[in-house]
Amino acid sequence: MTAFNNTPTSRRNLLALATAAIAVGMVPMLSRSGDDHHDDHDEGGKFSAGQNTTVAAANTGLSGNIVVVGGGMAGATVAKYLRLWGGSGLTITLVEPSTSYTSNIMSNLVLNGSRTVSSLAYGYTGLASKYGIAVKQAAVTAINKAAKSVTLSDGSTLSYDRLVLAPGVDFMDAYGLTQADYDSKTPHAWRAGAQTTLLSTQLAAMPANGTFVMTIPKSPYRCPPGPYERASLVADFLKTNKGAGSKVLVLDENLSIQAEVASFTYAFNTLHAGVIQYESGVTNVHINPDTKAVTYTDQVGTITTVSANVVNPIVPHRASGSAPGGWLAAAGLNNSPDGRWAVVDVLSYQSTAANASGIHVIGDAANCGMPKAGHVANQEAKICADAIVRLLGGQQPDPAPVANSACYSPLTASTASWLTAVYQYDSANQKMVVADNGGRTVGAKVTEASNHNTENFKQMNTWFNTLMGDSFS
Amino acid sequence: MTIKKPKTSPRQLHHLRHLRPLALALAIATLAACGGGGGSSSAGPSGPGNSSISSLSGVAVDGYLQGATVFLDLNKNGLQDTGEPSALTSATGQYTLDYSQVSSAIEGLQIVVTGGVDTDTGNTFTGRLTARASKATQGQVVTPLTSLVDAIVAQGLAADVTAAQTLVATALGLTVADLGKDPVAALASTPAIYTQAVALQRAVQLLASLNANPGESSHKAQERMMKAIAKVVKSQESKVDVSQLVAALQVANTTGASQLATAVQNSVTTALESGGHDSAKAALKGLDQVRVRMENDFDENDSDHSDDLAQAAGKIDDEHGLTTSQPLTNLVTDDSDAGEIDAVQNLYQPGTVVAQPANTNGRLLASNCFQCHGTGGMGGFDAIRGDASEVRDYLTKPAGSDIMAAHAQGYTNAQLDAIIAYLQQ
Numbered sequence: 001m002t003a004f005n006n007t008p009t010s011r012r013n014l015l016a017l018a019t020a021a022i023a024v025g026m027v028p029m030l031s032r033s034g035d036d037h038h039d040d041h042d043e044g045g046k047f048s049a050g051q052n053t054t055v056a057a058a059n060t061g062l063s064g065n066i067v068v069v070g071g072g073m074a075g076a077t078v079a080k081y082l083r084l085w086g087g088s089g090l091t092i093t094l095v096e097p098s099t100s101y102t103s104n105i106m107s108n109l110v111l112n113g114s115r116t117v118s119s120l121a122y123g124y125t126g127l128a129s130k131y132g133i134a135v136k137q138a139a140v141t142a143i144n145k146a147a148k149s150v151t152l153s154d155g156s157t158l159s160y161d162r163l164v165l166a167p168g169v170d171f172m173d174a175y176g177l178t179q180a181d182y183d184s185k186t187p188h189a190w191r192a193g194a195q196t197t198l199l200s201t202q203l204a205a206m207p208a209n210g211t212f213v214m215t216i217p218k219s220p221y222r223c224p225p226g227p228y229e230r231a232s233l234v235a236d237f238l239k240t241n242k243g244a245g246s247k248v249l250v251l252d253e254n255l256s257i258q259a260e261v262a263s264f265t266y267a268f269n270t271l272h273a274g275v276i277q278y279e280s281g282v283t284n285v286h287i288n289p290d291t292k293a294v295t296y297t298d299q300v301g302t303i304t305t306v307s308a309n310v311v312n313p314i315v316p317h318r319a320s321g322s323a324p325g326g327w328l329a330a331a332g333l334n335n336s337p338d339g340r341w342a343v344v345d346v347l348s349y350q351s352t353a354a355n356a357s358g359i360h361v362i363g364d365a366a367n368c369g370m371p372k373a374g375h376v377a378n379q380e381a382k383i384c385a386d387a388i389v390r391l392l393g394g395q396q397p398d399p400a401p402v403a404n405s406a407c408y409s410p411l412t413a414s415t416a417s418w419l420t421a422v423y424q425y426d427s428a429n430q431k432m433v434v435a436d437n438g439g440r441t442v443g444a445k446v447t448e449a450s451n452h453n454t455e456n457f458k459q460m461n462t463w464f465n466t467l468m469g470d471s472f473s
Numbered sequence: 474m475t476i477k478k479p480k481t482s483p484r485q486l487h488h489l490r491h492l493r494p495l496a497l498a499l500a501i502a503t504l505a506a507c508g509g510g511g512g513s514s515s516a517g518p519s520g521p522g523n524s525s526i527s528s529l530s531g532v533a534v535d536g537y538l539q540g541a542t543v544f545l546d547l548n549k550n551g552l553q554d555t556g557e558p559s560a561l562t563s564a565t566g567q568y569t570l571d572y573s574q575v576s577s578a579i580e581g582l583q584i585v586v587t588g589g590v591d592t593d594t595g596n597t598f599t600g601r602l603t604a605r606a607s608k609a610t611q612g613q614v615v616t617p618l619t620s621l622v623d624a625i626v627a628q629g630l631a632a633d634v635t636a637a638q639t640l641v642a643t644a645l646g647l648t649v650a651d652l653g654k655d656p657v658a659a660l661a662s663t664p665a666i667y668t669q670a671v672a673l674q675r676a677v678q679l680l681a682s683l684n685a686n687p688g689e690s691s692h693k694a695q696e697r698m699m700k701a702i703a704k705v706v707k708s709q710e711s712k713v714d715v716s717q718l719v720a721a722l723q724v725a726n727t728t729g730a731s732q733l734a735t736a737v738q739n740s741v742t743t744a745l746e747s748g749g750h751d752s753a754k755a756a757l758k759g760l761d762q763v764r765v766r767m768e769n770d771f772d773e774n775d776s777d778h779s780d781d782l783a784q785a786a787g788k789i790d791d792e793h794g795l796t797t798s799q800p801l802t803n804l805v806t807d808d809s810d811a812g813e814i815d816a817v818q819n820l821y822q823p824g825t826v827v828a829q830p831a832n833t834n835g836r837l838l839a840s841n842c843f844q845c846h847g848t849g850g851m852g853g854f855d856a857i858r859g860d861a862s863e864v865r866d867y868l869t870k871p872a873g874s875d876i877m878a879a880h881a882q883g884y885t886n887a888q889l890d891a892i893i894a895y896l897q898q
Binding site for chain 1: 539540541542552553555561587588589590594595596597598599682687688690691758761762765766768769770772789792824825826827828829833836837838840841843844845846847848849851852853854868871872873874876879880882883884885886888
């Protein structure tokens with residue numbers, strides 16, 4: 001077995017591994033042949049090697065009707081693992097208005113031209129064909145908790161025994177901007193797609209030694225794409241392509257860098273020194289979408305107005321449908337104190353809202369104490385799927401689930417750092433808490449890479465391709 | 474025929490608890506009798522005569538179904554219940570149902586097959602196959618064609634299984650003997666068994682999806698559609714094919730299913746001639762994507778989401794950027810030729826099928842590895858199914874030096890042991 005920190009395993013090594021696997025009586029699983037881009041064409045060869053496999057579903061004898069809302073990282077993963085662990089007797093329907101999911105992870109690399117948005121698209125063919133998931137192209141408009149059914153945008157209804165909501169986030173009107181401004185003038189580009197392309201185009205059209213302003217909302221926000229990562233990549237792009245006098249002004253509503261403090265302190269103060277200006281603890285941000293004038297109050301109370309060429313407001317988000325009148329709010333599921341998130345029991349991801357029996361919320365919309373990230377959402381989905389399978393079988397959820405977070409962050413077009421954490425269940429406080437040093441949780445910290453380099457950048461691609469495969473293939 | 478030595482697994486003991494008292498007494502007597510049985514199949518105290526008729530062996534085939542659940546439906550409710558003999562199929566679809574603990578007669582009961590993976594496509598098998606149990610028939614094949622025979626019997630449309638087989642054989646231009654053959658094993662001699670079977674299965678599944686009643690399970694809807702086709706077979710006096718049977722159905726939305734059956738028959742026939750079974754597998758994998766697309770996309774009130782086969786194939790081709798070559802669109806049109814099969818075979822190769830570890834202890838913990846090592850630990854940075862013990866090497870490295878070190882150190886030793894043990898299976 002090759003080590004995790006080696007370069008991505010070559011085909012020859014994989015074949016050797018497969019041979020070794022046969023020798024010890026395992027199922028040969030890496031017998032791919034031919035060109036990667038021809039194999040598993042469903043997703044255009046986007047997944048890592050060894051994943052043109054189908055894992056046979058467990059034989060559970062269980063039956064039940066499960067509706068999953070949202071086809072992002074959490075929703076795709078929960079649908080797949082419900083089939084794998086729940087068996088062929090479950091009816092699993094994935095409700096998603098889009099024909100494909102565009103990954104937020106890696107989407108900052110669209111901004112410097114090293115990736116395209118289409119390269120980040122993942123369809124539902126694998127889930128539908130390989131795992132027998134019914135994919136319904138529609139949006140949810142209402143949940144009828146008493147009748148245990150959901151109403152869809154096409155007017156149809158779906159009844160459920162268990163409902164898993166993985167709707168992701170909506171972006172709030174903020175800083176004097178509206179959704180129309182985000183779409184056409186000042187893109188947040190925080191959901192990968194058309195706004196990412198727009199921001200990329202705006203960056204490419206910037207004048208020499210221009211000014212780029214971005215804002216970072218108070219935590220919690222969804223990451224990746226990471227805001228500090230974005231600042232670093234934009235700085236790298238501008239100083240390479242638009243002159244050393246280019247400026248990246250980062251207006252952070254938080255009092256300090258929220259993740260990978262050492263890596264990004266280095267990136268801001270050393271790697272991209274003179275380009276990035278970092279202002280923490282800013283308030284009263286106001287943005288004029290037409291003139292691109294940005295006004296803010298800094299930590300000491302000074303009001304400043306900056307004339308920018310491109311403005312990228314990463315605006316506050318909330319669980320999709322949680323705004324007043326939204327479908328999630330109408331069902332009373334946005335029960336965090338600020339009404340922006342769905343509070344869940346982290347053993348099963350069941351909603352803690354009143355009369356929400358059989359409703360689970362996973363991913364970015366959930367308030368579960370862990371980061372709002374695709375990698376974490378994938379694990380929340382597995383914990384949720386495992387809990388549902390146990391509950392359908394008359395058992396209780398696993399009393400001690402473990403989750404993990406891992407994230408590679410590009411700091412330049414060719415180097416990256418990483419951040420990782422394992423989360424153990426703290427039964428006293430009924431929370432997931434960071435663990436290190438043999439699983440101990442007292443004083444434990446998230447770990448970040450001790451340095452950034454090209455090797456991490458290569459590993460980032462393996463991580464990404466494998467994670468997407470675990471979720472969508 | 475292999476005679477299976479009766480064994481008592483914990484799972485079987487669990488089933489025993491749910492048997493009626495009389496059956497339980499009988500079962501215990503049987504177990505006691507066989508409990509000390511040696512390795513010889515003929516040496517059991519219950520005698521060779523008894524043990525030779527205490528199991529039903531056979532093979533489940535659309536393509537060979539791997540890891541599918543086979544059960545004997547004792548209470549005739551169509552569902553797998555505790556205490557009903559059941560088994561999982563092997564990588565080549567083989568099963569053995571041990572009914573030594575069943576006190577009632579098994580003759581004529583339904584053998585039902587669901588789940589698993591269709592090894593011809595690498596897709597989860599979402600269909601439902603049935604056949605009638607008969608002690609006299611070992612090596613019972615369970616295929617879409619036996620399911621059709623069974624649907625005739627179930628509705629009393631024929632006097633017995635043989636009469637029902639005659640009806641199906643006549644309608645599809647096969648012999649009664651053909652219906653008892655393993656379609657894959659018979660590919661070289663009688664490929665029509667396979668082509669008719671896989672066409673029928675796909676038509677039934679598409680029909681079921683397009684015509685399911687609110688709240689009706691997919692398997693129930695399939696059963697209903699198979700019964701509807703059985704009625705058409707009953708009134709059939711000369712040879713037709715699956716698409717003609719479907720077109721004659723008295724149910725809604727038959728257009729796409731009929732087109733699909735034609736496309737499957739034609740392209741699989743062509744594929745078998747040009748490249749054998751491997752080519753046929755690729756054609757079926759591509760066609761299954763088209764079928765699933767139709768099932769998911771269908772909206773009877775929207776002509777952009779009709780059950781037109783070429784429309785669905787065209788959408789998939791377009792999404793793959795294959796607007797010029799249009800491999801699936803070409804495949805589903807009636808004039809499939811070898812070149813078109815080759816184009817599809819380059820794109821749609823069946824994947825490998827992998828069984829999950831049987832013991833689920835440590836499964837949820839181990840799933841934390843899958844984001845980086847692939848589902849089931851099968852790939853990514855490296856494969857860890859089989860031996861994940863190397864993770865312990867990372868416990869002594871500085872956490873910031875290696876993401877695996879940082880990750881490994883978040884677990885307790887007991888948790889790492891559970892992960893390793895799970896992945897070793």
